[in-house]
Amino acid sequence: MNERGEPGAGRMNAGRAGPELAIEATGLAKSYRDVRVLSGVDLRVPRGTVFALLGPNGAGKTTTVRILATLVQADAGQARVAGFDVRRDRSRVRRRISLTGQFAALDDVQTGTENLRMMGRLSGLSRAAARRRAAGLIEQFGLTGAAGRRVATYSGGTRRRLDIAASLVGRPSVIFLDEPSTGLDPQSRLAMWRVIEGLAASGVTVFLTTQYLEEADRLADRIAVLDAGRIVAEGTAAELKRTIAARRLDVTGASRAAFEELIRHFGDRAVHVDDGNLTLGVPTEGDAAGIRALLDAADPDRDLVADFAVHGATLDDVFLTLTGHAGHVKESTHA
């Protein structure tokens, strides 16, 4: 599933696979002082698709995005974005991409409209064209009510929407979104997802990073899992889920002896063991028949399992399955 090319093995020379790929990176490495942040990241993102880079805090997601968006230079490796080398053709890449980071790139004391017009002028639009473009984006992003107010008065969700709108002023063909829904309340998160789905429908390439499996699952055509600076898995959501399962069945032993018998039964299928609460978790598709079968097989006499729960697999489960170690993400940090 994780198709890894030899670093620098010729396919970077566009021509063969180049034209269809919006992003192509091989062997990206980056260290800050003694800390190795990325060690050999390979990525291939076809044009017009949504790609999610999934990983916990500190995995190197932001560094990867900043390298691809030409803001940081990699120590090693190569990357082409929108058909151009991020190092040699930085300006050409910049004219074709946009980046929305975790911190709003807006002036708080300017209004929404003023911010958009300024970005339009900086992307080379005439005054009149910038005005039209700002008006169009305000309408498209449902910002009509807020556009005349200063950004300082905006809610987190509105600010993020304006931030993405501002990144689109120059009509980029590749859009980078670094943790677009982090810190948003559930309602704003849904609104953000609809915005991203709208972007995808318009035909641009979207590259987003996220800590949430659920988000990658809903939005992305393909997902790469980044752990400690390496891609540990890559594929469609369905492919990934086949290895990690979408849900987790947690069973709680009726006693310590029962708990230990359950551990023996599930063996290394258990992706979660909570000794204190006598609970262990195993991956499952989440359907009733599957869960019944799991329970029956583990507890044929119906006296070992005192309680059970089914919930969505967390990124921790993904990491445990893929890497054999916990990803150090907070369990369900969904706001």
Add this chain to the structure above:
Amino acid sequence: MPDALIMAGRSLRLSARSPEALLTALLLPVMLMVVFVYLFGGAVRIGTSYVDYVVPGVLLLCAVTGASTTAVTVCQDMAGGIIDRFRSLDVPGTAVLAGHVTASLLRNFVSTLLVTAVAFGLGFRPRASAAAFAAALGVLLLFVAAASWFAAAFGLLVRAPEAANSAMFFLMFFTYASSAFVPVRTMPSWLRGFAGHQPATPVTETIRGLLLGHSAPLPLGAALAWCAGIAVVSAAAAAVLFRRRTA
């Protein structure tokens, strides 16, 4: 339109909406003028009218306080996410910085007009031709440009806007320890050497000479050389610091 001008327009709008920047640009200069003429003016005996003597000094002091706002605005930009947006729009770092410096020049131009108007109200009577006035303004604005580039570099060097504010005290020290407010000859001998040979003194003397129509030769060359030198070195340092901060 070049990016630097768009950036200057942005910086001006930000200043116009920042109470701090407005106070520094408009209220502080007027207060300084009044304080120096009425509070200190009575105690200073220099043989001529003190208001005539001190106007160039107050103009200089306003210039450094106004210019040091640049350190704060640059520092604030670097602390937020907007620099990344500008960079991904392929706006060069020098354009962002030049925008702040240009806005600083315009803010200071307004402050200068205001201070001069107040000075007239307090009895300032220059004996300068229109050309000498224009020349004095030119020298002052060149000084503002130098101080603003210095402040921009300072704002890139420190991480917190509060720390960036201390650029003001650094620059103010140069104005105080010069002939801006009292003649250098009245200073203790250990300070005289410094005061006589640092940039604020030739700049003050040149502006004072132009405004009051002094016939003695003015240290115009030294003033221009200092300002141009500081501006060039600071701008180069700011460009390097910007690249380092965003690497």
